Amino acid sequence: MLRQMRPTLVYALLGIVFMFAAPHVLQLFTIINLTTAIALAILALSLALIWGYGGILCFGQVAFFGLGAYVYTISAINIGGSTWAILIAVLLTSAFAAALGYFIFFGRVSDVYLGVITLTVTLIFFSLIRRTSGPEYKIGKALLGGFNGVSSPPINLPWDARTFLFPEQxxxxxxxxxxxxxxxxxxxxxxxxxxxxxxxxxxxxxSELLGYDVRLYKLGIFTIGAGIAAVGGVMFCNGVGRITPDVFNLYNAALTIIWVIVGGRGTLIGPIGATFALFYLTSALGGQSVLNNNLVLGVILIVFVLLVPKGVAPTVIDWVNRRRRKRPVRSRRRRRGRAEDAR
Amino acid sequence: MTRQRGEVVVETRDLCMHFGGVRAVDQVDFTLFDRELRCLIGPNGAGKSTFFKCLTGQLTPTSGDVIIRGQEMTAAEPFEVASLGVGIKTQVPNVFDGLTVEENIWLSARRWHGDSRARSLTAATIERLRLGDIRRTLVGQLAHGQRQWVELGMVVAAEPWLVLLDEPAAGMTHEETYRTVELIEEINKTSALIVVEHDMQFIRMISRTVTLFHEGRILMQDTMEAISADPRAREVYLGHRA
Incomplete structure (x- = not known):
């Protein structure tokens, strides 16, 4: 287990170094921007898990992300503190995914329809919440605010609702x-x-003929993925300061898929890296008016599907393995398949 | 669990599987005793593979009952059949192409045992099926015959008490077929087997009780010698009276 986890732990260590170094090097504006990118990376990670490893192409992973953000915001406003709100956001989103997944997996809905259903759920959230402007749409003390969204209370220290965290924290x-x-x-x-x-x-x-209840395993990984997406959602509305129904739109639903395709299915670090790269690419493109943002993203997607169909990370791993094989080193104990999966 | 030789382990009563107007399996009463090795034969379209799929839960029969070791399994899911301790090999190799040979077999052993026992069982199975040279190769890169062996390895690693094999020798070389026969005889020392096959050579090598299917029904059930000598069986296979 430890041997297979080694690459994961190496990347985690690099992440920790970055985490403590970045605020000393970068400006506050960049740090706030980074927080948003990190939140999106958590969303990409959740899809990397359920699509890349579980084989479940969920076209509406962003639904769980947005739901997590909304549940967090509404609970934090009502409770007046973020500690319970975070827990509620993750648990409620997972429960929602479990209920949705129960019908999908135990009803043996095929892969294509799973994509359609999850995307539809996302767009239903989009349309529903957009129509909630007006004082009559409120949950407890929280006004839903229609397409303007709700401003999210920042995270506070655990069990201490008066000490809010600064953006840097x-x-x-x-x-x-x-x-x-x-x-x-x-x-x-x-x-x-x-x-x-x-x-x-x-x-x-x-898998089924080996005696594994496939439906239960799929439901499990789907639910866990939704919980992780909700964590991303909580971080997202903290980074941005508010949550709007735009989170549920088609653009964001498609973007999540693009991150995983570009980063590479069957890896975890790939989609995370791709999220950061594309996030900064779109920010950079936002500062100019020659090229349309969506056009560039579309071209990137087409190029990847045609030229790098496995995505960046698996292609790099293959390339490194091939180079290593060419060398006359007698290292027969190459761990393929399993070890690659852990990256 | 103590099981005596002679106990009925698989039974179907009046089993029917109809697709629209086609009666793929029609009123089949079938019994298999413990430690028995039974071959199902018949020309293409005789219903043997459909019958096999009804036993393994891949198809839900139109009517009738499937009883495995006293349990009603008629509308069971494949995983429920497998969870009784039944090892199943399908006609087209169903393996995990993106995983190594070792992990394919480990996944089978791990269903029944803890991690360390599963690992030793995996090693033993790889040894037994002589897959040592390719243990770290991705199954998707293997030849057809080898993939069949990996699937057999997955069946064996689960230590089943009942084994259902659908055309295990399809696409194998002579040498591989011969080894498959050996393996089947060895499995039969501890478990009952149903083997669907239409390679007569192969059936003769195993040579036990044979059930002949024809147009969805059991035409006869006897030793291979008796069936070979029977004019009805010859007619079914050759299409004319010999």
Whole structure:
């Protein structure tokens, strides 16, 4: 287990170094921006888990992300503190995913329809919440605010609702959340549960014929993925300061898929890296008016699907392995397959 | 659990599987005793593979019952059948192409045992099936015959008491077929087997009780010698009276 987790732990360590170094080097504006990117990276990680390892192409992963953000915001306003709000956000989102997943997986809905259903759920949230402007739409003390959204109370110290965190400190929390989620997922995919999920991705019938209840495993990984997306959502509304229904739009739903395709399915660090790269690319493109942002993203997607179909990380791993093989070193104990999966 | 030789382990009563107007399996009454090795034969379209899929839960029969070791398994899911301790190999190799040979087999052993026991069982199975040279190769890169062996390895690693094999020798070389026969005889020392096959050569090598399917029904059930000598069986296979 430790051997398979080694790459994961190395990346986690690099993340910790970055986490403590960044605020000393970068400007506050960049740090606040980074917090948003980190939140999106957690979302990418959650899809990397359920699509890359579980083989479940969820087109609406962003629904759980947005739901997590909304639940956090509404609970934090009502409770007057973030500690319970975070827990409620993660648990309620997971419960929602479990209920949705129950009908999908136990109803044996096929892959294509799963994508359609999850995307539809996302767009339903988008339309519903957009129409909630006006004083009559409120949950407890929190006004939903329609397309203007709700401003999110910042995270406070645990059990101390009066000490809010500064943006710089929120960055630490977000980065820690990303690293913890990354290590957790890296561990999960190497457990028996994770390996069975990978086997289902490879061949559902065979897993079933070995005696594994495929529906239950799929539901499990789907629910865990939704919980992680909710963590991302909580960090996102903290980074931005508010949450609007735009989070549920088609653009964001598609963007999540693009991160994973570009980063590479079957890896975790790939989609995380791709999220940061594309986030900064879109920010950079936002500062000029020659090229349309969406056009560039579309071109990137097409180029990747055609030229680098496996995504960046698996292609790099393959390349390194091939180079290593060419060398006349007698290292027969190359760990393929399993070890690559852990990265 | 103590099981005596002679106990009925698989039974179907009046089993029917109809697809629209086609009666793929029609009123089949079938019994298999413990430690028995039974071959199901029949020409293409005789219903043997459909019957096999009804036993393994891949198809839900139109009517009738499937009883495995006293349990009603008629509308069971495949994983429920497998969870009784039944090892199943499908006609087209169903393996995990993106994983190594070792992990394919480990996933089977791990279903029943803790991590360390699963690992030793995996090593023993790899030894037994002589897969040592390719243990770290991705199954997707292997030849057809080898993939069949990996699947057999997954069946064996689960230590099943009942084994269902659908055309285990399909696409194998002579040498591989011969080894498959050996393996089947060895499995039969501890478990009952149903082997679907239409390679007569292969059936003769195993040579036990044979059930002949024809147009969805059991035409006869006897030794291979008796079936070979029977004019009805010849007619079914060759299409004319010999």
């Amino acid at each position: 929120v960055f630490y929390v977000a980065m820690a959340a990303l690293i913890l989620c990354y290590v957790f997922v890296g561990w999960l995919v190497n457990t028996k549960f994770g390996r069975v999920c990978v086997s289902i991705r490879e061949n559902e019938l065979r």
